């Protein structure tokens with residue numbers, strides 16, 4: 057099995073998964089058809105499936121274009137997203153699976169970012185969409201904080217340490233700046249931030265990560281660590297998670313700084329996500 061990250065839009069990743077035994081390939085979260093099609097042609101593989109981790113436009117935007125070029129593609133997503141994913145053919149849920157050539161995928165349901173968010177797991181690799189990022193996690197748009205906490209810490213957190221994590225956006229540097237803000241004394245965070253800055257300065261990707269790395273540096277998987285707990289105001293790990301997630305929504309580089317010209321920034325204390333464009337058009341977690 058080979059996995060090829062394909063940068064799309066401004067900071068999304070689609071992933072081409074190639075089964076080298078059969079030459080069949082599947083694409084995870086094609087934001088756009090064109091860059092994906094280019095890689096499919098370069099690699100000389102037969103695209104047979106689209107694997108959508110959730111329904112957001114920047115993860116399914118290329119479905120229609122790819123279906124036009126490759127009629128008959130299987131399009132997988134969570135059962136509840138059947139009406140929200142273009143070309144949807146096969147509904148999946150917790151514990152389900154799919155086959156791509158000789159590859160067998162398991163499916164984990166991890167609601168929170170959206171209610172139908174899923175992760176595809178194959179050969180020690182997990183494709184997490186906007187649920188788990190390197191050093192961060194997606195915004196909680198459709199579920200509850202409690203739900204997202206469980207999805208990250210119990211569902212994805214139940215995978216082995218050496219699981220490779222292929223995430224949906226290149227947010228790693230900013231996520232680590234936030235991680236440093238939460239845990240200024242965490243040497244692993246400082247070291248990773250220095251490494252990531254070098255990687256990004258060289259124009260390279262930070263994907264994939266590993267679960268072991270995330271357990272050391274991702275504040276959303278560290279809600280029981282003393283520093284994170286203190287920063288989050290204490291309480292249960294899920295409460296700490298909710299507090300930290302709220303803090304991240306307001307962290308530098310978040311929507312208040314990215315509003316279009318002529319759009320008034322929300323007044324201090326106002327909920328950032330209460331109005332304006334629907335969640336599907338908002339940033340997943342800047």
Ligand SMILES: [Zn+2]
Pocket residue numbers: 110112169186194340
């Ligand atoms: Zn999303």
